[in-house]
Amino acid sequence: MKALVWEGANELAVRQVPDPQLRNEQDAIVRVRRTVTCGSDLHLLGGYIPFMERGDVLGHEFLGEIVEVGPQVRNHKVGDRVVVCSFVSCGKCWYCQQQQFSLCDNGNTNPMITENVWGAAPGGCYGYSHALGGFAGSHAEYIRVPYADQGAFTVPDEVSDERALFASDAAPTGWMGADLAGVKPGDVVAVWGAGGVGQMAARAAVLLGADRVIVIDRLDNRLQMAQTHLGVETLNYEQQDVSGELLERSGGRGPDVCIEAVGMESHSSGPQFWYDQVKQQLRIESDRPIAAREAIYNCRKGGSVFILGVFAGLVDKFPLGAVMNKGLTLRGAQQHGQRYIPMLLERMARGELVPEHLATHTMTLDEAPRGYEMFKQKLDGCVRAVFQPTS
């Protein structure tokens, strides 16, 4: 089959790879109809997560049609149109039963790597390096889906492919950030990052009853998109004083909830960007936590900060003093999608959650390297590039 593979840092190619096979009785094989770039792929693409091999298939956010099922798959059959959670989770271990699906004990076939790096292994993730199981990604014609009854969800007829695609990762990740950060009616919520996940977190905050939601970025097209499609306020950090604006817009208190949806390649307009960039390139720190610092600094006393952006390792100048002395609640997670996807599909069916505006560019799989280049460089207003490996 045809797939988009990682060939080395910032090198992608579309080439033939072996078709996936059923490896477990709870597996399914899905023919991929739509698969989309994610900001976290850029960390892999750029070589910031050093657990990739030449030939690894990228992609973890996708939708398709089941073409083969293992004998223990009970809830799905050949022909089902499904959206698949990006995390591989068994649904049976203690963490899954606590609805912390991305922490699954059984979904990662290479647990020792992350046990050494992080002290414990999270579940697996499609197309997200050998640290998270080495599962082939979704930028391919077909993909193997382990624990298919747990991770694949039948899409209601009234929800289009274009809309349901984002129930795979961006929408549940964003919803989880707002939910686990404790957003409640009346809150002022600030979201750093107007990419797909940041926009979905902002929309979730609106739907959870937040009084004001403020999205922060430097790209006007994304901020305009957030205003138009989500009904939220925005701040351009290259043109406005973020701290001053957040204080004024929250009655001098600071936001109740701050959600970081940027991750380890954060930008800023100040000298701190170069400070972190130099240290990251010299491997003195692995991640640039600029937005995380700002979220902590600007959060109100006793407020809540949630880290949704992907971080891999160690950061420098982390404002632990602010966390402690302001009595903040700091939390983060990879997405527990199985917990939210059914509810999100219902909201999509009712028209409450309409994320297809994120798909600014749709192209064939053959065009995927160009799509990633547009996505990475943010060319032509690219927010997300969607690939259609099969129709």
Next chain:
Amino acid sequence: MRWLIGGAVVVAGGVVARRLLGGTDQGDGHRQRGQARRRGPQWHVATVNRPAGDVAPGGQLPEPLAGLGDAVEVQLRPAPGDQGTEIAVRLRDGSRLPVAAAARRATGRDPEQAIRAALRESKQLIETSEVLHPDYPPTTEPTPMNKPLRMATQQGRREGRL
């Protein structure tokens, strides 16, 4: 950026080396400074999200652990906080030299690895009824750059806490 990848691979290789030479200190409450030359049998413990009756119905352990036979000592106890059952396993045989253990570990013949793999597989069998396999056939190819990572992955499938 290639040098950056190379540096990262060195780090990954270091992880492997640490694992090979240092062993799995987790859970080893017996090892102390000054006593490293010869170590007693180490307990390996995993928590299974099932009551003890499901872990060893009729006293019969799942095959990966039962296959270790009399070479190991097995204890079952309830996990606190209603988190299931803790399975603790250690070699019955006495102490071992770290250097010899490292050599066995490097060649995949360390009995401690067999215990760890048996625990992982037993936990998966009990909780999910099967052991999750990696994708096959692979889409990747071996290169000099990914050799340390492939070693780490191979090692990771032999042991690891989970």
